[in-house]
Amino acid sequence: xxxxxxxxxxxxxxxxxxxxxxxxxxxxxxxxxxxxxxxxxxxxxxxxxxxxxxxxxxxxxxxxxxxxxxxxxxxxxxxxxxxxxxxxxxxxxxxxxxxxxxxxxxxxxxxxxxxxxxxxxxxxxxxxxxxxxxxxxxxxxxxxxxxxxxxxxxxxxxxxxxxxxxxxxxxxxxxxxxxxxxxxxxxxxxxxxxxxxxxxxxxxxxxxxxxxxxxxxxxxxxxxxxxxxxxxxxxxxxxxxxxxxxxxxxxxxxxxxxxxxxxxxxxxxxxxxxxxxxxxxxxxxxxxxxxxxxxx
Numbered sequence: 321x322x323x324x325x326x327x328x329x330x331x332x333x334x335x336x337x338x339x340x341x342x343x344x345x346x347x348x349x350x351x352x353x354x355x356x357x358x359x360x361x362x363x364x365x366x367x368x369x370x371x372x373x374x375x376x377x378x379x380x381x382x383x384x385x386x387x388x389x390x391x392x393x394x395x396x397x398x399x400x401x402x403x404x405x406x407x408x409x410x411x412x413x414x415x416x417x418x419x420x421x422x423x424x425x426x427x428x429x430x431x432x433x434x435x436x437x438x439x440x441x442x443x444x445x446x447x448x449x450x451x452x453x454x455x456x457x458x459x460x461x462x463x464x465x466x467x468x469x470x471x472x473x474x475x476x477x478x479x480x481x482x483x484x485x486x487x488x489x490x491x492x493x494x495x496x497x498x499x500x501x502x503x504x505x506x507x508x509x510x511x512x513x514x515x516x517x518x519x520x521x522x523x524x525x526x527x528x529x530x531x532x533x534x535x536x537x538x539x540x541x542x543x544x545x546x547x548x549x550x551x552x553x554x555x556x557x558x559x560x561x562x563x564x565x566x567x568x569x570x571x572x573x574x575x576x577x578x579x580x581x582x583x584x585x586x587x588x589x590x591x592x593x594x595x596x597x598x599x600x601x602x603x604x605x606x607x608x609x610x611x612x613x614x615x616x
Contacts, residue, residue: 338554339580343547344465346425347539348475348499349515356381356423358539359514360388363419365544366470373420375426383492394416399433404459409463409471417469424474425502426500428460432588461508473509475483475499511547511564513539557583566592573598 343366347355356378363372369389375396376382382393392415396408404427412420429435435457442449464471477497497514499505506512512525521539526532528550531543561582564587567573577584577591 325456326421333528337579340554340556341510341551343470343472343511343551344509345471345511345513346473346475346499346523347515348477348497348506348512350477350497350517353515353517354519355515356421356595357385358519358521359421359423359472359474360385360391360612361541362539362544362547363421363470363539364393365546366417366548371416372421373412373415373417373419373613374421375405376423377431378423380422382423397426398431399437400427400455401433401438402428402435402497404433405460406463409467409469413467413469419470419472420467420568422464422471422473422520422611424476425505426474426476428457429501448593456503461505473513475501475505555580557586560587562589565592567594568598570595570598 324541345362347359347362347517349355360372360374369391372389372391373394374382374391375394377396378531379401380395382391392412394408394411398406409422410419431437435453438456439446439449439453442453464473472601477499504524509525510527511523511531513521513531514524515521516536519538520536522536523531523534528547530550560576560583560603563576564573567576573591573595577587579588
């Protein structure tokens with residue numbers, strides 16, 4: 321049972337406030353650039369190896385680095401449909417993992433049983449088929465974004481080309497590398513690191529401001545420590561619980577409840593209990609006479 325709001329369509333303007341978050345990060349590069357190794361090193365700066373899980377779609381490549389520490393591996397084989405990825409993430413969450421490395425999410429798009437494969441095997445109108453299959457891909461992306469774990473995704477890249485007009489002729493020119501996933505997937509991540517063949521990383525997107533416009537470098541556990549500090553520099557669940565316990569009115573309690581939607585499942589019962597306490601106190605006060613004695 322949720323706290324009741326008078327008007328579910330009510331819009332309120334509030335002051336911006338940093339909240340504690342879980343990092344959603346991507347490492348992209350060509351084969352052999354060190355995506356898996358870099359992901360493990362970065363994750364080890366966020367938590368202990370025993371709390372790291374690798375969802376491995378890369379033919380047991382995650383086991384190559386077992387000497388680094390006692391991390392966990394979930395081997396994900398084809399078909400690489402979105403639902404199997406979602407289930408794999410849930411298995412890691414239920415096991416109490418703190419960092420999940422998905423190595424890689426390219427197979428969800430281009431692998432056997434992935435989105436492109438599923439779409440190619442559908443009969444009927446291609447455009448209509450996309451409207452049926454896109455929600456499955458979107459559910460996978462949302463699972464990553466809404467997970468209570470830190471998630472590091474690796475993405476394979478390929479050469480990207482464009483057509484340029486030269487002397488009246490359209491010439492195909494290489495313009496760089498492009499991640500093998502749905503266009504725009506990089507917008508979903510807080511940080512995106514591009515790795516080159518020498519294992520150097522440079523941030524092509526960085527909403528934290530920690531690595532953007534910084535020189536390229538080899539990823540180390542220190543990267544993960546800096547990211548963890550940034551993630552924790554906000555309002556956490558403990559502070560929200562304290563706010564609920566100190567609330568003195570149902571209106572104040574309701575504001576707290578709707579201010580932190582990411583914590584609702586954790587604070588719902590506590591908020592309801594506090595609401596009952598507040599209402600009981602109000603009822604008790606109405607029984608007190610003007611002279612401070614209980615009405616008879």
